Amino acid sequence: MKPSVISKAAIERLGVKSELIPKHIAIIMDGNGRWAKARGKKRTDGHRAGMERIHDIVKASQDIGVEHLTLYAFSCENWKRPKLEVQALFSLLVEYFHKEIDELNRNGVCIRIIGQNDNIPDNILRVLRHAEDLTKDNPNLTLNIAFNYGSRQEMVHAVRNMANEVAMGAIGVDEIDEAMISSHLYTAGQPDPDLLIRTSGEQRLSNYLLYQLAYAEFVFLDEHWPDFTVDVYYKAIRQYAQRSRRFGGLG
Numbered sequence: 039m040k041p042s043v044i045s046k047a048a049i050e051r052l053g054v055k056s057e058l059i060p061k062h063i064a065i066i067m068d069g070n071g072r073w074a075k076a077r078g079k080k081r082t083d084g085h086r087a088g089m090e091r092i093h094d095i096v097k098a099s100q101d102i103g104v105e106h107l108t109l110y111a112f113s114c115e116n117w118k119r120p121k122l123e124v125q126a127l128f129s130l131l132v133e134y135f136h137k138e139i140d141e142l143n144r145n146g147v148c149i150r151i152i153g154q155n156d157n158i159p160d161n162i163l164r165v166l167r168h169a170e171d172l173t174k175d176n177p178n179l180t181l182n183i184a185f186n187y188g189s190r191q192e193m194v195h196a197v198r199n200m201a202n203e204v205a206m207g208a209i210g211v212d213e214i215d216e217a218m219i220s221s222h223l224y225t226a227g228q229p230d231p232d233l234l235i236r237t238s239g240e241q242r243l244s245n246y247l248l249y250q251l252a253y254a255e256f257v258f259l260d261e262h263w264p265d266f267t268v269d270v271y272y273k274a275i276r277q278y279a280q281r282s283r284r285f286g287g288l289g
């Protein structure tokens with residue numbers, strides 16, 4: 039990450055020493071539906087309000103030198119929702135990229151879509167591929183969008199690929215270790231998240247990054263995602279900075 043994109047003023051406002059700022063933050067953007075219900079609005083209005091928060095959070099991440107940000111946009115299990123809600127979620131993601139792609143690219147953000155292509159309409163896949171291709175060499179923040187993502191499905195995909203490589207003689211069984219498994223996940227080449235944030239009060243992972251989150255710190259917030267301002271984000275990072283990460287040692 040180029041130091042030039044980091045804002046001293048933002049780090050001062052955050053009030054956390056640079057070395058204690060997480061390098062990789064993963065977020066479960068939850069509570070759009072409850073936010074809408076509390077206001078007598080439609081669930082899709084909540085999803086729109088949620089989508090509109092992403093701009094500021096991406097920018098705030100860059101300002102403080104976060105290098106990887108992973109956002110849960112649509113889970114493999116979200117197919118259980120009504121068809122119209124699923125369609126609205128897809129349309130909002132396309133709208134997000136139409137609105138934001140130029141600025142993201144100018145800011146050197148590298149977009150990666152993590153998840154499965156199955157059942158995703160071609161017109162949506164084209165928009166996602168375009169965003170990835172356009173930004174693939176960008177040096178600053180990596181923005182992973184977990185879309186049609188499920189961690190167990192990701193592990194199945196990884197295990198099948200490794201099994202194929204063994205069958206073809208490309209790798210030996212003894213070469214399979216933690217690093218090799220990581221390198222077969224959708225997040226290959228990226229460090230594991232340091233911090234997981236889930237909004238809206240639920241305290242579960244909902245099939246998100248099960249392997250990658252092995253040693254992440256978890257921060258659960260009561261705010262619904264459409265109320266997730268930069269101040270709320272900073273509050274979560276300050277909580278993280280107070281934790282003592284021991285990784286099984288004595289700290």
Ligand code: IPE
Pocket residue numbers: 067068069070071072073111112113116127238
């Ligand atoms: C998160 O908000 C968005 C997605 C899961 C796509 P929800 O839609 O889950 O909102 P709640 O949990 O019903 O309030």
Ligand code: IPE
Pocket residue numbers: 066067068069110111112113116240242244
């Ligand atoms: C997780 O939220 C998925 C996303 C935020 C995209 P859900 O609202 O779908 O999870 P559950 O159903 O509460 O576990």
Ligand code: MG
Pocket residue numbers: 068069070
């Ligand atoms: Mg939810």
